[in-house]
Amino acid sequence: MVLTCPHCQKQHNIDENLIPPNIKKARCKYCGNQFLLPGRQETVPAAPTTIQPVKAPKGPRRIAVSISKGGVGKTTTAVNLAAGLSFAGFKVLLVDTDTQGQDSFMLGVKPKAGLTELVTEELSAEEAVTQARERLWLLAGGKSLAGIKRLIDRKDFGGELTLAEALKPIEDQYDYIIVDTSPGWDPLTVNVLFYANEVLTPVSLEVMTLQGLLEFLKSIAAIQKHRKEVSLRYILPTFMDKRVKQSMGILEKIEELYGQLLCPAIRYNVRLSEAPAYGQTIFEFAPGSPGAEDYRELVRKVAGNPKLLR
Ligand SMILES: Nc1ncnc2c1ncn2[C@@H]1O[C@H](COP(=O)(O)OP(=O)(O)OP(=O)(O)O)[C@@H](O)[C@H]1O
Numbered sequence: 001m002v003l004t005c006p007h008c009q010k011q012h013n014i015d016e017n018l019i020p021p022n023i024k025k026a027r028c029k030y031c032g033n034q035f036l037l038p039g040r041q042e043t044v045p046a047a048p049t050t051i052q053p054v055k056a057p058k059g060p061r062r063i064a065v066s067i068s069k070g071g072v073g074k075t076t077t078a079v080n081l082a083a084g085l086s087f088a089g090f091k092v093l094l095v096d097t098d099t100q101g102q103d104s105f106m107l108g109v110k111p112k113a114g115l116t117e118l119v120t121e122e123l124s125a126e127e128a129v130t131q132a133r134e135r136l137w138l139l140a141g142g143k144s145l146a147g148i149k150r151l152i153d154r155k156d157f158g159g160e161l162t163l164a165e166a167l168k169p170i171e172d173q174y175d176y177i178i179v180d181t182s183p184g185w186d187p188l189t190v191n192v193l194f195y196a197n198e199v200l201t202p203v204s205l206e207v208m209t210l211q212g213l214l215e216f217l218k219s220i221a222a223i224q225k226h227r228k229e230v231s232l233r234y235i236l237p238t239f240m241d242k243r244v245k246q247s248m249g250i251l252e253k254i255e256e257l258y259g260q261l262l263c264p265a266i267r268y269n270v271r272l273s274e275a276p277a278y279g280q281t282i283f284e285f286a287p288g289s290p291g292a293e294d295y296r297e298l299v300r301k302v303a304g305n306p307k308l309l310r
């Protein structure tokens with residue numbers, strides 16, 4: 001039979017007799033999307049009438065959106081994932097650890113303070129955090145974070161736990177803490193990986209970034225020697241353009257190497273690059289766009305709930 005992936009529309013020729021009867025889903029080898037096989041009903045729990053935020057027993061889920069390579073969609077992903085989770089009913093804190101401070105611009109807020117003031121204890125947590133949407137709060141980044149990097153460098157001992165110590169008193173108020181990181185590798189990135197338990201790594205399919213991914217995985221492995229709680233949980237292909245052969249080639253390679261971590265891809269969508277100028281998330285700016293559709297899918301994947309944001 002011929003199966004068409006509902007996400008990327010690629011066709012797969014499959015011999016039905018080779019699919020074991022207990023298998024209900026197929027995974028698209030091009031974009032990583034999982035979809036139900038025809039005629040095989042999935043047993044899904046009944047839809048909850050109200051969304052019950054799922055809270056891990058030990059505090060919020062702490063997810064870093066990170067890779068050393070620049071311009072691959074880290075900030076776009078951190079902002080839209082955080083916003084999507086908040087629109088789905090969760091309480092979310094978005095932490096911007098980048099001196100570029102793009103997250104506040106993308107959310108259309110002008111914070112008076114942020115992560116720097118929290119770490120230096122110049123302000124209380126309530127004053128350092130900015131409410132950006134109903135259930136979405138931001139600890140803003142920006143130029144002042146350069147001072148934090150120096151502060152971390154000057155510590156003789158425990159500098160890598162600076163961020164964790166600053167967030168500890170406030171983290172339990174949230175269901176998710178999403179941390180956006182800067183490109184490159186600096187003391188703050190190390191701090192983020194000493195705080196987060198899960199890493200979501202965007203990989204741009206526009207340019208050959210597998211090398212960048214491999215390098216980053218080595219850096220995570222180095223951190224894991226000291227902190228085994230952190231692990232790469234999600235690889236998110238971004239800038240997918242199925243007309244570009246190279247895009248699909250990179251995707252196939254990632255699938256081959258890290259299939260089980262692969263998320264359905266985020267397509268190249270110009271609306272995603274237009275939304276920040278309006279201070280809006282993709283769900284507000286262009287809710288019907290492919291970009292919004294793909295980020296909703298990511299929210300469902302991360303939250304582990306296929307019913308969210310339908
Ligand atoms: N799927 C997409 N389709 C089209 N444009 C996108 C997409 N994702 C991100 N962009 C745009 O690409 C640019 C880079 O994205 P973004 O800032 O999210 O990357 P980044 O990894 O955070 O960059 P940096 O490493 O500098 O922090 C931005 O202008 C953004 O609007």
Ligand SMILES: [Mg+2]
Pocket residue numbers: 074075076098102181182183
């Ligand atoms: Mg960024």
